[in-house]
Amino acid sequence: MATASYPPPPPYYRLYKDYSENPNSAPQPPPPIEGTYVCFGGNYTTEDVLPSLEEQGVPQLYPKDSNVDYKKELRSLNRELQLHILELADVLVERPSQYAKRIGEISSIFKNLHHLLNSLRPHQARATLIHIMELQIQQRKQAVEDIKRRREEAQRLLKDAFVTLDGQ
Amino acid sequence: MDIISQLQEQVNTIAAITFNAFGTLQRDAPPVQLSPNYPEPPATITTATDDASAFPEQPKQLSVGLVKAAKQFDALVSALPLSEGGEEAQLKRIAELQVENDFIGQELQKQLEAAEKELKQVQELFGQAADNCLNMKNPE
Numbered sequence: 001m002a003t004a005s006y007p008p009p010p011p012y013y014r015l016y017k018d019y020s021e022n023p024n025s026a027p028q029p030p031p032p033i034e035g036t037y038v039c040f041g042g043n044y045t046t047e048d049v050l051p052s053l054e055e056q057g058v059p060q061l062y063p064k065d066s067n068v069d070y071k072k073e074l075r076s077l078n079r080e081l082q083l084h085i086l087e088l089a090d091v092l093v094e095r096p097s098q099y100a101k102r103i104g105e106i107s108s109i110f111k112n113l114h115h116l117l118n119s120l121r122p123h124q125a126r127a128t129l130i131h132i133m134e135l136q137i138q139q140r141k142q143a144v145e146d147i148k149r150r151r152e153e154a155q156r157l158l159k160d161a162f163v164t165l166d167g168q
Numbered sequence: 169m170d171i172i173s174q175l176q177e178q179v180n181t182i183a184a185i186t187f188n189a190f191g192t193l194q195r196d197a198p199p200v201q202l203s204p205n206y207p208e209p210p211a212t213i214t215t216a217t218d219d220a221s222a223f224p225e226q227p228k229q230l231s232v233g234l235v236k237a238a239k240q241f242d243a244l245v246s247a248l249p250l251s252e253g254g255e256e257a258q259l260k261r262i263a264e265l266q267v268e269n270d271f272i273g274q275e276l277q278k279q280l281e282a283a284e285k286e287l288k289q290v291q292e293l294f295g296q297a298a299d300n301c302l303n304m305k306n307p308e
Contacts, residue, residue, distance in 0.1 A: 071245050071250065074175075085234070092190070106186075117179070127251070130258065136269060137265065140272045140273060150283070151282070158290070
């Protein structure tokens with residue numbers, strides 16, 4: 001039973017027959033999609049926002065503030081993690097049947113850690129942008145200086161040639 | 169690798185060490201005597217030699233690994249280049265840089281246009297001079 005291996009290309013190609021002569025005779029490409037869209041049966045969104053912890057059902061262990069001190073919170077979460085691991089070791093020795101709660105707490109600490117690190121990414125993106133722009137400004141200044149220098153040199157050469165020709 | 173990815177890797181490493189530690193200890197632990205009434209099982213020769221010598225070392229090694237990983241995480245956190253001022257300060261700096269970038273871009277454009285104009289003039293004059301040279305009759 002022969003089945004088609006690939007679907008045929010969309011039939012729009014016929015509209016671009018005269019594209020080489022007149023680029024405006026063919027339709028424009030579709031504008032970029034905004035909002036949510038469906039692709040191969042899955043829903044995707046164009047807005048990339050880090051979902052907050054409450055939406056994922058995880059308790060937030062660091063204070064919810066607009067300006068969180070990342071270093072302090074990361075260090076204190078690390079301490080808490082070590083403590084909980086020790087508690088887990090204790091519980092496994094003394095009361096082995098109560099491990100589930102401890103494991104839940106440890107995994108919530110890990111989720112908080114990763115969430116904090118992910119929320120640092122926009123800051124990193126902005127810092128990268130600042131760095132690139134500073135580099136670009138420096139390169140442009142360098143190019144302006146170069147062009148000025150070359151023009152002056154060219155003027156000087158022309159003057160010298162003029163003087164030489166005049167002197168003859 | 170950038171520092172945030174390193175931090176994320178370090179968190180995953182700590183998790184891996186933790187569950188490997190508990191898993192190994194659970195798998196390799198010698199059996200515990202439940203009550204003094206039950207006799208100790210006769211220890212076989214093969215298990216007695218390698219387990220009994222290596223086993224007490226395992227929790228030490230694993231805990232050393234865990235503490236090292238935690239210290240590494242702390243060191244990475246201290247190395248985070250977090251500038252104070254947060255989002256608004258960064259956005260303000262980006263706006264300033266954009267203005268400066270536009271200004272210097274315009275200046276670059278002006279210089280470039282002037283240089284190209286001069287280049288064209290020089291090329292034209294050079295062409296004329298070369299033509300005159302070719303067509304020039306010998307000066308008498």
